Amino acid sequence: MGYDLKMRVWRGDADGGELGDYTVPVEEGEVVLDAIHRLQATQAGDLAVRWNCKAGKCGSCSAEVNGRPRLMCMTRLSDYDESETITVTPMRAFPVIRDLVTDVSYNYEKAKELPAVRLTPRDPDGKRRMMQVDVERGQEFRKCIECFLCQDTCHVVRDHEENKQAFAGPRFFLRYAELDMHPLDTHDRRQLAQDAAGLGMCNITKCCTEVCPENIKITDNAIIPMKERVVDRKYDPVVWLGEKIMRRGDRASREEI
Amino acid sequence: MAFTPTGPHAERRAGDDRRQSDRRHPMTGNRMDPGAAGPHGGIERHEYDVVVIGAGGAGLRAAIAAHDAGARVAVVCKSLLGKAHTVMAEGGIAAAMGNVYPDDGWQVHFRDTMRGGKMLNNWRMAQLHAQEAPERVLELEEWGALFDRTHDGLISQRDFGGHRYARLAHVGDRTGLEMIRTLQQRAVDLGVDVFMECTVTELFTEESADRRRISGAFAYWRETGRFIAFEAPSVVLATGGIGKSYQVTSNSWEYTGDGHALAMRAGASLINMEFVQFHPTGMVWPPSVKGILVTESVRGDGGILKNSEGKRFMFDYIPEYFKAETADTVEEAEGWYTDKKNHRRPPELLPRDEVARAINSEIKAGRGSPHGGVFLDIASRRDAEFIRRRLPSMYHQFKELADVDITAEPMEVGPTCHYVMGGVEVDADTEESIVEGLYAAGEVAGGMHGSNRLGGNSLSDLLVFGRRAGHNAAYHAAKVGRRRASVTDEQVKQATADALHPFEAASDSGGGGENPYTIQKDLQDVMQRLVGIIRRREELAESLADIATLKERAKNLSVEGHRQYNPGWHLALDLANMLVVSECIAKAALEREESRGGHTRDDFPGPDDRWGAINLVLTLPRGSDEVDLRHQPLPAMPEDLKKLFDQ
Numbered sequence: 001m002g003y004d005l006k007m008r009v010w011r012g013d014a015d016g017g018e019l020g021d022y023t024v025p026v027e028e029g030e031v032v033l034d035a036i037h038r039l040q041a042t043q044a045g046d047l048a049v050r051w052n053c054k055a056g057k058c059g060s061c062s063a064e065v066n067g068r069p070r071l072m073c074m075t076r077l078s079d080y081d082e083s084e085t086i087t088v089t090p091m092r093a094f095p096v097i098r099d100l101v102t103d104v105s106y107n108y109e110k111a112k113e114l115p116a117v118r119l120t121p122r123d124p125d126g127k128r129r130m131m132q133v134d135v136e137r138g139q140e141f142r143k144c145i146e147c148f149l150c151q152d153t154c155h156v157v158r159d160h161e162e163n164k165q166a167f168a169g170p171r172f173f174l175r176y177a178e179l180d181m182h183p184l185d186t187h188d189r190r191q192l193a194q195d196a197a198g199l200g201m202c203n204i205t206k207c208c209t210e211v212c213p214e215n216i217k218i219t220d221n222a223i224i225p226m227k228e229r230v231v232d233r234k235y236d237p238v239v240w241l242g243e244k245i246m247r248r249g250d251r252a253s254r255e256e257i
Numbered sequence: 258m259a260f261t262p263t264g265p266h267a268e269r270r271a272g273d274d275r276r277q278s279d280r281r282h283p284m285t286g287n288r289m290d291p292g293a294a295g296p297h298g299g300i301e302r303h304e305y306d307v308v309v310i311g312a313g314g315a316g317l318r319a320a321i322a323a324h325d326a327g328a329r330v331a332v333v334c335k336s337l338l339g340k341a342h343t344v345m346a347e348g349g350i351a352a353a354m355g356n357v358y359p360d361d362g363w364q365v366h367f368r369d370t371m372r373g374g375k376m377l378n379n380w381r382m383a384q385l386h387a388q389e390a391p392e393r394v395l396e397l398e399e400w401g402a403l404f405d406r407t408h409d410g411l412i413s414q415r416d417f418g419g420h421r422y423a424r425l426a427h428v429g430d431r432t433g434l435e436m437i438r439t440l441q442q443r444a445v446d447l448g449v450d451v452f453m454e455c456t457v458t459e460l461f462t463e464e465s466a467d468r469r470r471i472s473g474a475f476a477y478w479r480e481t482g483r484f485i486a487f488e489a490p491s492v493v494l495a496t497g498g499i500g501k502s503y504q505v506t507s508n509s510w511e512y513t514g515d516g517h518a519l520a521m522r523a524g525a526s527l528i529n530m531e532f533v534q535f536h537p538t539g540m541v542w543p544p545s546v547k548g549i550l551v552t553e554s555v556r557g558d559g560g561i562l563k564n565s566e567g568k569r570f571m572f573d574y575i576p577e578y579f580k581a582e583t584a585d586t587v588e589e590a591e592g593w594y595t596d597k598k599n600h601r602r603p604p605e606l607l608p609r610d611e612v613a614r615a616i617n618s619e620i621k622a623g624r625g626s627p628h629g630g631v632f633l634d635i636a637s638r639r640d641a642e643f644i645r646r647r648l649p650s651m652y653h654q655f656k657e658l659a660d661v662d663i664t665a666e667p668m669e670v671g672p673t674c675h676y677v678m679g680g681v682e683v684d685a686d687t688e689e690s691i692v693e694g695l696y697a698a699g700e701v702a703g704g705m706h707g708s709n710r711l712g713g714n715s716l717s718d719l720l721v722f723g724r725r726a727g728h729n730a731a732y733h734a735a736k737v738g739r740r741r742a743s744v745t746d747e748q749v750k751q752a753t754a755d756a757l758h759p760f761e762a763a764s765d766s767g768g769g770g771e772n773p774y775t776i777q778k779d780l781q782d783v784m785q786r787l788v789g790i791i792r793r794r795e796e797l798a799e800s801l802a803d804i805a806t807l808k809e810r811a812k813n814l815s816v817e818g819h820r821q822y823n824p825g826w827h828l829a830l831d832l833a834n835m836l837v838v839s840e841c842i843a844k845a846a847l848e849r850e851e852s853r854g855g856h857t858r859d860d861f862p863g864p865d866d867r868w869g870a871i872n873l874v875l876t877l878p879r880g881s882d883e884v885d886l887r888h889q890p891l892p893a894m895p896e897d898l899k900k901l902f903d904q
Binding site for chain 1: 336337338339340341342344345354356395398399400401403404405406409410411412413428429431434435438442443445446453480509510511542543544545546549550650653654657658659772773774775778816817818819821822823824825826
């Protein structure tokens with residue numbers, strides 16, 4: 001049943017801060033976000049935290065729980081011993097705004113750099129046809145809730161602010177892969193993924209896949225295939241040219257941008 | 258968070274914001290650097306043609322439409338882009354595309370919608386909605402949405418309560434996420450300016466000869482607590498609903514009725530506020546997830562409801578109104594899933610109001626599940642692979658949050674406050690309110706759904722009327738041209754003082770005032786207990802008295818800390834909206850002496866034809882903080898549409 005949870009929560013802003021010690025009464029079946037909310041409602045009314053759906057669907061309440069990137073709404077207290085102190089800190093890869101809230105604008109800037117989908121014209125009846133099997137790969141990537149935990153954990157940027165300029169991060173490699181696998185898209189973004197988005201900087205340690213709350217196989221299903229596709233383009237100009245001239249395969253309808 | 262290179266982030270990237278942040282007023286958090294002494298008292302100002310408030314499905318669709326019509330558009334939203342409540346929508350988008358059943362068409366969808374709303378819908382909105390929804394879905398596909406497919410490669414459509422044919426375009430059970438991401442990516446592609454984590458507290462208006470007209474909006478950045486004034490001749494409200502005024506709700510913290518309240522204070526009217534939809538199936542256990550939505554698709558895909566005695570009880574609750582189209586034996590209901598021509602629908606797929614009341618009755622009669630719900634069983638009816646494929650996020654949600662494997666055991670579910678049918682009264686074709694230049698679309702608008710909304714009709718509503726509102730807002734701005742109303746410094750000063758009031762009150766009372774979290778909790782308790790699924794006169798009267806007391810208490814709110822990302826302060830400002838909207842709901846619920854759709858009166862258990870022709874209109878008279886209510890006849894449906902109901 002209920003017990004008193006010992007918590008340490010990072011309080012502070014861009015100028016610095018420290019872990020505050022709190023004791024919060026919690027109930028059976030609760031998650032870390034419940035404890036944070038109770039703390040906010042009863043002891044620290046100005047504790048800054050992002051959240052929306054509280055059901056693992058919106059990806060707002062990302063933080064690090066005992067050092068591990070997690071969604072607070074999907075981290076159950078029953079996964080920890082009742083005597084254990086739970087430490088909650090903001091995502092480390094992004095600048096702190098206040099308490100558990102970080103400045104994630106990096107991700108929104110990267111999103112702007114990615115050329116959107118441009119489909120082939122509709123069929124004569126005004127509809128489009130795609131087979132379920134062909135949309136399924138993209139659908140897996142579109143499960144992404146943009147919690148940015150993959151970005152947070154990625155060692156290319158986690159402690160390397162200087163890499164952010166040249167590196168879009170796993171969330172956007174997902175997006176490049178999704179569009180490259182879209183059955184009706186007309187753009188070829190492989191060069192862009194490699195050069196502008198820094199796909200080459202990823203050395204597939206799979207940290208992103210491990211923290212993904214949607215269990216998207218980011219490395220295996222998106223990054224590695226995307227790397228292969230980039231290599232195809234790089235080292236096999238004959239195949240590329242052949243596709244272009246013979247209008248063979250998916251590539252034929254795509255324009256490089 | 259700003260999403261424009263000229264917003265505060267540009268400043269911060271330059272690195273000076275951090276250092277200057279030291280120089281803040283100790284109480285208000287106001288920046289004390291020279292920037293605070295500009296011509297407008299340091300308040301950031303922007304001029305746009307169209308300002309859209311809210312970045313859910315309706316807001317983003319409106320912004321895209323306004324942009325396409327040539328307007329300069331800003332979207333202002335309380336959360337980060339892509340986090341709006343639309344993301345929680347699961348089942349699908351209702352649109353009579355006829356991909357699965359060629360017999361489907363807008364007339365059938367129109368009829369289902371009107372009957373689901375117990376004929377209290379604005380007929381013209383229901384007609385436009387049914388006619389335009391299919392093209393809006395195809396547009397999403399154009400912008401990158403990947404819907405589930407039929408065998409011949411078309412967009413697949415699934416069954417839902419109250420819809421005669423399988424009609425909902427969907428992506429597993431995460432259709433809302435797909436929709437918001439698609440619209441978000443489209444808006445980014447078009448370069449629409451987005452002001453994220455920026456909350457609007459007031460609309461600015463100007464008196465003109467015959468009616469008030471919009472001149473702009475006032476907001477604060479959640480991140481810094483600094484204020485921002487928008488000047489625009491057109492404002493589109495797309496702020497969603499009011500669910501946070503209830504204890505058990507599927508809605509997020511954002512759903513505090515902001516748009517409803519902003520509209521009223523600007524002089525607009527609300528209709529249908531007595532109609533609140535309690536979704537029949539929310540999670541009931543564990544306590545921390547109570548209220549979280551369990552999609553209707555579970556029932557559309559074969560799930561059934563059972564009580565503690567194992568009885569499939571919905572057969573006992575088929576109302577006269579839907580008898581002709583509902584199966585009354587298990588055999589017929591079972592046949593329907595595969596042969597819709599020769600079988601009527603299972604009673605589990607009655608409209609939501611009917612199912613929610615039935616569940617409520619079963620629980621009250623002592624036939625509930627251990628945690629106070631009923632059982633929703635799909636495990637014994639479909640194989641595990643099918644369930645995981647069709648309902649992946651339900652599988653995940655129950656597994657992670659409740660330790661329940663829905664492929665092996667039934668879920669426990671109960672009603673949860675989900676949606677408000679009522680909202681800003683708008684012109685059906687343009688979505689303009691009675692205030693010139695003020696538009697509303699999506700949940701914040703009223704009329705489309707009558708007394709009860711069918712599942713799936715919300716996402717299509719967002720698209721159809723979001724687009725219409727955006728177009729018309731842009732058109733209005735162009736028409737006004739340079740003859741725009743301006744926002745005066747006096748208005749900005751007043752809005753600033755109002756927004757800072759909770760800090761003032763805190764210092765006046767020496768910090769001993771009311772805690773906003775406590776008042777919110779008390780309000781949720783009042784609404785849940787006295788203005789819930791089943792209502793009666795005495796309780797509604799009591800609720801109005803309680804709300805009046807809470808309004809008094811709210812005048813003495815005390816907020817700790819400073820203005821930078823301070824949820825206590827944000828809630829203090831949202832509370833004023835929640836209180837006025839709750840008063841509207843209770844007042845209209847007390848007035849309407851009948852039961853219809855999302856409004857059930859214990860003391861007036863049946864529908865009444867006289868009430869069926871009346872809308873209740875709520876306004877906030879100038880200078881008053883008490884809601885005014887009047888009766889207004891329902892717009893009359895033309896004869897050619899009436900014929901659709903003869904069959």
